[in-house]
Amino acid sequence: MKWKAMEKARNLLEELGGMVLNGMETLEREAKENEPGEVEDLFWEAVHLRMKLNDILIEILLRYQPLARELRFVRSALDSSYDLYRIARHLSRMEALLFIGSPECARDVAVDGLSLLRSWLAIGIESLVREKPYPVEELPFLELSFEEFWKGNVKTENPMVMATLMHCEGIYNHTKNVLRSALYYLEGSKGLERAPILFVS
Secondary structure (H helix, E strand, O other): OOOHHHHHHHHHHHHHHHHHHHHHHHHHHHHHHOOOOHHHHHHHHHHHHHHHHHHHHHHHHOOOOOHHHHHHHHHHHHHHHHHHHHHHHHHHHHHHHOOOOOOOOHHHHHHHHHHHHHHHHHHHHHHHHHHOOOOOHHHHHHHHHHHHHHHHOOOOOHHHHHHHHHHHHHHHHEEEEEEEEHHHHHHHHHHHOOOHHHHHH
């Protein structure tokens, strides 16, 4: 039945989002303690989970004739599953980068960037799976905070720091995409009109 498939998709999306948030927390901890090890495994779990989620979403489209709001969820979940996968990919690459002789300053950049972005990603995931509106009016603070983080680190001459910063920028852009998908699901195209910041990468 359609409602069971929708619920299963919602649960898988929540699980995928939770796995990526866990990966961010794990990498923060690894960077602080200079102890690598777990994020790569989480990445492959995320890949598998994304495939299961996308299979369910496509089944909903093909078999159950979803209504307008249901269609918005399917589209938003498909888009977000890609963005969550890409964030997990960035995390696995950051883990590899940080533990091949990167200096402490590169690990500090990773910790600062991930701690800045994790709370916003959690907001986007919660909005998608629990239909919880989020404070769209606060999005400029996200952009300002990331710009300050970027400008504070981009003048580095250390290639490891710069590479870490680029991964953080990728996570930032995918986080904004998740927030955009959540707003589209909750409010449709008109909702996106009041958040042009979500279209700027």
